Amino acid sequence: MGDYFYTDRATERAILVGLITPDQNEEQVKEYLDELAFLAETSGAITEKRFVQKLEHPNPATFVGKGKLNDICKYVKENEIDLIIFDDELTPTQLRNIEKMLERKVLDRSNLILDIFASRARTANAKTQVELAQYQYLLPRLTRMWTHLERQKGGIGMRGPGETQIETDRRIIQQKITLLKEKLAKIDKQKAVQRGNRGKLVRVALVGYTNVGKSTTMNLLSKTKVFAENKLFATLDTTVRKIVVKNIPFLLSDTVGFIRKLPHQLVDSFKSTLDEVRESDILVHILDIAHPGFEDQYHVVNSTLKEIGALNKPTIVLFNKIDAYSFSDHLPYEIHSEHANATSLAELKKTWMSKMNDKKCVFISAANKENIEELKTILYEEVKKIHVARFPYNEFLY
Numbered sequence: 464m465g466d467y468f469y470t471d472r473a474t475e476r477a478i479l480v481g482l483i484t485p486d487q488n489e490e491q492v493k494e495y496l497d498e499l500a501f502l503a504e505t506s507g508a509i510t511e512k513r514f515v516q517k518l519e520h521p522n523p524a525t526f527v528g529k530g531k532l533n534d535i536c537k538y539v540k541e542n543e544i545d546l547i548i549f550d551d552e553l554t555p556t557q558l559r560n561i562e563k564m565l566e567r568k569v570l571d572r573s574n575l576i577l578d579i580f581a582s583r584a585r586t587a588n589a590k591t592q593v594e595l596a597q598y599q600y601l602l603p604r605l606t607r608m609w610t611h612l613e614r615q616k617g618g619i620g621m622r623g624p625g626e627t628q629i630e631t632d633r634r635i636i637q638q639k640i641t642l643l644k645e646k647l648a649k650i651d652k653q654k655a656v657q658r659g660n661r662g663k664l665v666r667v668a669l670v671g672y673t674n675v676g677k678s679t680t681m682n683l684l685s686k687t688k689v690f691a692e693n694k695l696f697a698t699l700d701t702t703v704r705k706i707v708v709k710n711i712p713f714l715l716s717d718t719v720g721f722i723r724k725l726p727h728q729l730v731d732s733f734k735s736t737l738d739e740v741r742e743s744d745i746l747v748h749i750l751d752i753a754h755p756g757f758e759d760q761y762h763v764v765n766s767t768l769k770e771i772g773a774l775n776k777p778t779i780v781l782f783n784k785i786d787a788y789s790f791s792d793h794l795p796y797e798i799h800s801e802h803a804n805a806t807s808l809a810e811l812k813k814t815w816m817s818k819m820n821d822k823k824c825v826f827i828s829a830a831n832k833e834n835i836e837e838l839k840t841i842l843y844e845e846v847k848k849i850h851v852a853r854f855p856y857n858e859f860l861y
Contacts, residue, residue: 477508477546480527480535483517492550494756495723499550499572501674506579508546512538525564526557536565548575551724555604573600573726580729588650595643596728602636654738664705665713665849667842668740670768671749672760673720676783678702679829680749681717684839701739708843711850716743723763730770737771744849746778747842752816752826753787777848779823779841782816786828808834 479499481492492515500510516531525532526549539547546568553561553571562569570578577597584590669677685704703716716739730737740746748764750757768774785808811817811826818824825841827834 475508475545476511476543477503477548478511478535478538478544479503479513479548479550481513481515481550482521482527483515484520489515489517491759494759495550498723499548499575502572502575502579503546503548506575506582508548511542511544514538521551521557523554524556525560526551526553532561532564539565539567546570548572552726558604572724573728576722576726576729588654591643591646591650592729595640595647596726598636598640598643599728600726602633602640651738663853665711665745665846665853666716666743667706667713667745667747667846668716668718668743669747669749670718670740670764671720672751672757672764673722675720675749675751675754675760676829677717677720677749680747680781680783680827681715683829683832683835684715684842703739708839708846711843711846713846713850716740721764721767723759725767730767737773740768741771741773743773743776745845746773746776747781748778749781749783751784752782753784753789777823777845779825779845780819781838782811782824782826783829785811785826785833786831 479496481496481499483489483492487495496513496515500513503510514527514531514535516527518528522528527535535547538544544567547561547565547570549561549569549571551571552573553569558569558571577593577600580589580593581597584593669681671677681702681704685706701716701718703714706713706715718737718740746768748761750761754760765774788811808826816824817826823841823845825834825838827838829835
């Protein structure tokens with residue numbers, strides 16, 4: 464395959480590939496590819512170009528049409544591209560055919576997300592969860608492993624099991640999956656005991672799309688430092704802190720961010736992390752109000768919450784990053800409001816957004832510490848409802 468499969472550059476150069484279909488229009492594909500570019504950047508790649516094609520459905524053999532694949536192949540070889548990233552999950556057949564033609568490393572969205580999780584995992588729990596997800600993803604795709612993969616020198620998509628393996632036959636992978644599942648089962652039991660040991664305190668979980676400001680909000684409310692960074696999936700492990708607002712103590716947890724097209728392997732393997740959400744009493748659903756597609760992100764998170772059985776909990780919708788909000792960036796949503804030029808907090812409260820969740824909504828800037836007292840008041844009232852029912856003998860405290 465030549466020598467251009469080496470990946471020893473400090474930064475890999477990538478192109479992105481997406482499809483316009485009856486299920487996703489041109490505007491949506493642009494937003495998805497913007498997000499894919501952010502994922503690539505988080506993983507350490509530079510995006511050089513995007514290729515988009517309009518098809519009724521993905522080509523079962525090559526995802527895009529043969530002509531478009533030829534265009535991609537020409538560009539890749541003329542511009543020394545290292546990496547081709549597809550926005551949707553590729554079948555083993557598509558992956559094999561595309562790699563054979565392009566003679567380069569090919570990733571799909573799921574593999575890229577798994578790679579980022581692998582680079583972000585810090586604790587034994589997170590590392591085990593990610594490793595299991597990687598092997599489950601790899602198992603049906605063993606045919607993609609070329610005979611010269613031992614020459615790999617790492618790079619995006621090759622962290623974890625990918626970088627060591629040419630001994631990856633199906634039997635070995637299945638054995639590793641079994642061992643990892645047993646290890647995670649023990650971790651799940653330990654986590655369940657930890658959650659049980661916290662007593663009957665009201666539990667509040669911060670949930671939301673990745674990079675909406677959950678960790679920054681956690682830092683603000685708990686006055687302790689939780690790692691926060693302007694990159695996707697900065698937090699993998701759940702952090703739990705005891706908080707006291709006025710006279711009521713409760714537990715606040717910061718959880719892993721959700722994303723559209725989240726690999727199902729991750730949802731399965733991160734069960735113990737998602738249990739923190741499932742077993743919480745109240746959810747604080749954080750939205751990045753400055754993001755043009757925050758409504759879509761809201762629905763993506765709710766879809767995942769529904770999948771894990773946590774959608775119908777008492778929820779506070781928290782609009783974060785009001786310091787960066789501009790109606791001019793949200794043209795598709797202006798039709799919802801008579802206050803299309805809202806710039807102040809008072810004006811934002813008059814918009815359709817303030818009525819999204821039976822008025823249990825609050826607008827803040829976690830970074831600028833703006834309107835935090837209102838957040839604490841709403842949080843206090845919601846926690847109090849459960850706390851009073853759970854500890855009626857403390858009613859004289861309220």
